[in-house]
Amino acid sequence: MSNKKENEKEKEKINEKENENEKENEKLEEKDIKKGHYTLDFDPQQKHPLNNKWTMWVNGYSGSKKWGEDMKKILDFETVEDFWVMFNNLVSVSKLKHGTNFHLFKYGVRPEWEDEANINGGKWNLRINRQVSKIEDLWLDTILLIIGERFEPEEEICGAVVSIRNNGDRIALWTKTATKKETQIEIGTTWKQELQLRGIRMSYLKHKNSLSSNKRGGFQAAYEL
Ligand code: MGP
Numbered sequence: 020m021s022n023k024k025e026n027e028k029e030k031e032k033i034n035e036k037e038n039e040n041e042k043e044n045e046k047l048e049e050k051d052i053k054k055g056h057y058t059l060d061f062d063p064q065q066k067h068p069l070n071n072k073w074t075m076w077v078n079g080y081s082g083s084k085k086w087g088e089d090m091k092k093i094l095d096f097e098t099v100e101d102f103w104v105m106f107n108n109l110v111s112v113s114k115l116k117h118g119t120n121f122h123l124f125k126y127g128v129r130p131e132w133e134d135e136a137n138i139n140g141g142k143w144n145l146r147i148n149r150q151v152s153k154i155e156d157l158w159l160d161t162i163l164l165i166i167g168e169r170f171e172p173e174e175e176i177c178g179a180v181v182s183i184r185n186n187g188d189r190i191a192l193w194t195k196t197a198t199k200k201e202t203q204i205e206i207g208t209t210w211k212q213e214l215q216l217r218g219i220r221m222s223y224l225k226h227k228n229s230l231s232s233n234k235r236g237g238f239q240a241a242y243e244l
Contacts, residue, residue, distance in 0.1 A: 066098035069166050070173070072126035073097070075105060079118045079182075087131060095126055102166060106159070113155045115183045123162055124178030124193075132226035136177050141197035141225040141241060143207045145216070147188045154181070154188050157214055161190055164213055170206050175199070197225040200242060207244045220244070 074095045081089040094105045112121060122130035131137065147154050158181045170176050177193040192210055194203060203223055211221060222240035 066100045068098050069096075069102070070168055071097070071166070073102075073166060073178075074124055074126050074128075075109070076122040076124065076130050077119065078122070078130075079120045080116055082118065090130070093121075097126075102162075106162070111155050112158050112181050112183060112188075113153070117183055117185045120180055120182045121158070122178060122180045123165065125176075128177055130178060130180060130193075132230050136195060137193060137226055139197060139227070140177060140193060140195045141203070141223055142180075142191040142193045143203070143210060143244075144222050144224055145190045145192075145210075145214075145219070147190060149188065152216075154183075154190075157190055160214055161192065161210070164210065165192075169213065170209055172202070175202055175206060197223070197227070197241060203242055204244065207242070211244060 072095060075093040076090060077093055078087065078090040083089045093109070096102050096105055109121075115121070120130075124130045125136070128134050128136040145157075147157060158179075161179050161181075164170065165176050165179055168176075175194045175196065177195055179193065180189075180191045182189045182191070192206070194206055196202065207221060207223060211217075211219070221244045223242040223244075224239075225241050228239060228241075
């Protein structure tokens with residue numbers, strides 16, 4: 020027999036074997052479903068720990084003019100399951116009153132410039148156009164990226180804030196060491212890529228500049244992407 024013919028026979032045999040395997044799998048699935056098995060073996064009581072514990076905060080809902088006065092803890096969580104229970108029971112950010120902020124920060128860090136974890140840091144600031152992007156989707160994606168530790172180095176991440184405003188909603192990613200330019204650029208680039216935000220400009224602001232300025236004067240970008 021020629022080599023070509025031998026190869027074809029071999030291929031046919033492999034195909035037959037694959038078909039047999041597929042049929043076997045189908046039978047197995049049918050059998051399992053008849054027995055009432057719809058899921059893989061898992062223990063519904065078992066929770067999956069996150070590497071960090073996190074706290075969700077809210078402020079800005081009361082109309083108070085004094086910063087931080089109405090800052091309130093919503094919940095701490097440290098497992099995947101507890102995160103989803105909280106998130107699924109939280110008002111969607113698309114329905115929040117203007118002026119409100121949700122803050123997701125590592126446990127023990129207050130969502131303020133003055134906290135020792137934030138004081139030398141800054142934030143990547145993303146302005147959202149509601150005509151183009153869904154704020155609730157970008158907020159959830161951002162949360163999943165931070166609790167899932169998708170940024171390098173993970174220790175640089177302090178938290179994230181979503182701010183609902185009349186003049187344009189924003190999401191900010193707060194990081195620890197504003198002077199580490201390369202690190203911040205890498206984190207900002209990852210964030211932009213993961214959210215698939217091509218063609219959108221983003222600025223990095225140092226908290227120390229915000230602290231020393233009275234309001235908008237000092238809000239100058241340290242880095243841009
Ligand atoms: P903002 O809500 O982050 O800015 O801060 P925005 O949305 O441009 O302003 P708004 O007026 O539309 O809400 C608003 C103001 O709150 C700042 O100018 C500060 O005076 C104060 N503020 C905000 N943060 C995050 C802090 C903080 O961490 N510490 C202190 N001391 N003041 C803050």
